[in-house]
Amino acid sequence: MLARKSLGQHFLLDSTITDQIVLYAGNLKDCNVIEIGPGPGGLTRSLLNAGAKKLFVIEKDDRCIAIVEQLKELAEGRLEIIHGDALDIDLLTAVPAPRKVVANLPYNVGTAMLIKWLNAIYSGKEAFESLTLMFQKEVALRITADHGNKDYGRLSVLCQWLCDCRYDFDLPPYAFTPPPKVSSAVVTLTPRPKPLADVSKEALETILAKAFGQRRKMLRSALKGLAVPADELLKKAGIDGTLRAEQLDVATLGRLAKIYKNCKE
Ligand code: SAM
Numbered sequence: 353m354l355a356r357k358s359l360g361q362h363f364l365l366d367s368t369i370t371d372q373i374v375l376y377a378g379n380l381k382d383c384n385v386i387e388i389g390p391g392p393g394g395l396t397r398s399l400l401n402a403g404a405k406k407l408f409v410i411e412k413d414d415r416c417i418a419i420v421e422q423l424k425e426l427a428e429g430r431l432e433i434i435h436g437d438a439l440d441i442d443l444l445t446a447v448p449a450p451r452k453v454v455a456n457l458p459y460n461v462g463t464a465m466l467i468k469w470l471n472a473i474y475s476g477k478e479a480f481e482s483l484t485l486m487f488q489k490e491v492a493l494r495i496t497a498d499h500g501n502k503d504y505g506r507l508s509v510l511c512q513w514l515c516d517c518r519y520d521f522d523l524p525p526y527a528f529t530p531p532p533k534v535s536s537a538v539v540t541l542t543p544r545p546k547p548l549a550d551v552s553k554e555a556l557e558t559i560l561a562k563a564f565g566q567r568r569k570m571l572r573s574a575l576k577g578l579a580v581p582a583d584e585l586l587k588k589a590g591i592d593g594t595l596r597a598e599q600l601d602v603a604t605l606g607r608l609a610k611i612y613k614n615c616k617e
Contacts, residue, residue, distance in 0.1 A: 353392060353416075353419070355414055355529070355530050356413065357452075358460075359412060359413055359458055360387075360389075360457075360459045360460045360462075361391060361413070361458070361532070361534045362456075362459075362528035362529070362530060362611075363365050363391050363392055363441060363528060363529050364394045364395060364456055364527065365394055365526060365529055366394075367394065367398060367409050367529065369411075369523065369527055370380045370394045370395040370397070370398035371398045371401075371402075372462065372521070373395060373398070373454065373486065373520075373538055374376050374398045374399055374402045374454065374482050375393070375457070375539055376520045376521075376528060376538060377388070377402075377452060377454045377540070378452075378482065379504075380399065380403060380404040380454075381403045381404070381405055381451060382405055382448070383404065383405055383450050383451065383452045383481060384405060384407075384408060384447050384448055384450065384451050384452075385399055385404040385405075385406070385407045385408070385409070385413060385451075385452050385453075385454055386405045386407075386408045386409075386410070386443055386447055386451060386452070386453045386454070386455075386460075387399060387407060387409045387410070387453075387454055388409075388410050388438045388453070388455040388457060388461075389411055389412070389416075389438070389456065389457065389458055390409040390416060390417050390426055390457060390466065391411070391413075391416050391419075391422045391456075392416060392505040393416075393419055393423050393514065393531065394422045395424075395454070395455075395456055396409055396420060396423055396431075397423060399454060400427050400430065400431065401424055401425065401426075404430060404607050405430065406432065406451070407427065407431050407432070408429075408432045408434060408446065409431070409432070409433055409434065410434045410436060410438045410441060410446075410496065411433070411434075411435060411579070412435075412436065412437050414435065417433060417435050420433055421433065423572065424444070425540060431445075432477050434446065435488055437447055438461075438465060438568065439461060439464060439465060441469065441490050442471065442472075443469070444472055444475075444479055448455070449478060449479075450478075451480050451481060452480065452481045452482050452483070452484070453456070453469065453480060453482075453483040453484070453485065454483075454484045454485075454606065455484075455485055455486065456486040457485055457486055457487060457606070459487070459488050459532065462485070462487050462488075462491065463491055463497025463507070464485075466483075466485070466495075467510075469483060469517075470510055470511065470514055471500065471553075472517065473514050473543045473588070474514060474553050475598065478543075479542060479543065481542070481543075482540055482541065482542045483515075483540065483541045484520070484538060484540045485538065485540075485541070486523070486536055486537070486538050487539065487540055487591075488532070488534050488535070488536055488537075489522060489534060489535040489536055489537045489538055490534065491507075492536075492537035492539045493519075494507045495507060495508060495509055495511045495518075495521040495539050496508070496512075496517045496518070496539055498601075499598060499599060499600060499601045499602070500598065500599060502598075504598050505564050505567070505598070506557075506560045506561070506564050507614070509556070509560055509601075509602050510553075510557075510560070511541060511550065511558070512542075513547050513548050513549060513556065513602050513606060514543060514544060514547050514548075515541040515542055515543050515544060516541070516542045516544060517539060517540075517541050518539060518540045518541075518542075519537065520537070520538040520539060520540055520568050521537065521538055522535055522536070522537045523535065523536045523537065523538070535555075536555065540545045541617075547606070548602050548603050548606055549603050549605075549606020549607055549609070549610065549611045550606075550610065551581075551606045551607075551610040551613065552609075552613060553607040555609040555610065555612055556605070556606060556609040557577075558609070558612070559578075559605060559608055559609040559612055560576070560605065560609075561606070562574055562575050562577070562578060563575060563597035563608075564598075567596060567597055567598055568596065569596070570593060570594045570595065570596060571586060571592075571593050571594075571596065571597060571600075572586060572593030572594065573595060574596075578612065579612075579616045580612055580615040580616055584615070585608070585611060585612055586608075587612050589604075589607060589608045589611045589616065591608060592605065
């Protein structure tokens with residue numbers, strides 16, 4: 353089967369690697385596991401062998417659907433194949449809880465999928481037990497970066513605000529067929545019982561867009577143009593206006609956003 357670039361197809365054909373990803377996802381025996389893009393089924397096979405209670409795979413490419421159908425015998429009734437675009441499918445409706453997502457994501461839409469799942473987590477409906485996901489390394493670094501790190505930004509804050517984010521391991525391009533241009537990494541996100549700061553996502557996103565939009569600027573300049581004057585906001589939050597956004601931890605940015613929302617109302 354010829355890999356389709358438009359579908360971000362870089363396959364893992366070595367079961368040692370797919371078994372390793374599954375190990376990082378923890379116990380699957382009590383969960384409905386969701387795999388986005390099973391491709392030729394390497395990771396799918398590892399998930400079934402690890403005893404996933406039920407495995408739901410979502411795949412866009414009909415050629416892959418035909419291959420994964422062949423795993424039905426191994427699955428003994430535990431495999432459900434959904435032919436469609438994972439971006440269009442509401443996982444909370446399609447798959448009953450408790451849910452774990454395990455996937456080697458297509459790079460071109462991986463971040464968009466993650467943002468969609470973060471929205472589901474924010475909705476507070478106990479959306480996922482965990483998500484173990486392969487991204488290009490640069491994205492994995494952004495998801496897990498701590499404040500003060502050059503990779504720390506809006507994605508880090510949104511992910512860490514809602515989830516405990518763990519960097520699992522790296523994979524070089526040659527681990528994939530065909531090899532991508534960049535390295536990859538697996539991360540596991542485990543939703544927190546409640547977000548790190550008690551603030552609306554809308555207010556947090558407004559503050560993050562401003563604060564990291566011009567990340568080299570001091571906060572007292574970067575936060576200009578909001579509905580509340582930057583100096584007043586920073587003073588109320590007790591934050592030194594000469595700092596830059598990347599120097600503030602997630603809880604502090606959350607607190608800043610909450611104060612912004614309160615002042616605005
Ligand atoms: N899991 C396989 C593996 O590890 O070898 C394949 C991973 S490959 C990086 C990404 C897979 O996602 C491909 O099979 C591709 O066809 C599928 N895919 C791409 N975009 C998709 C979408 N929007 N919805 C569902 N599947 C998609």
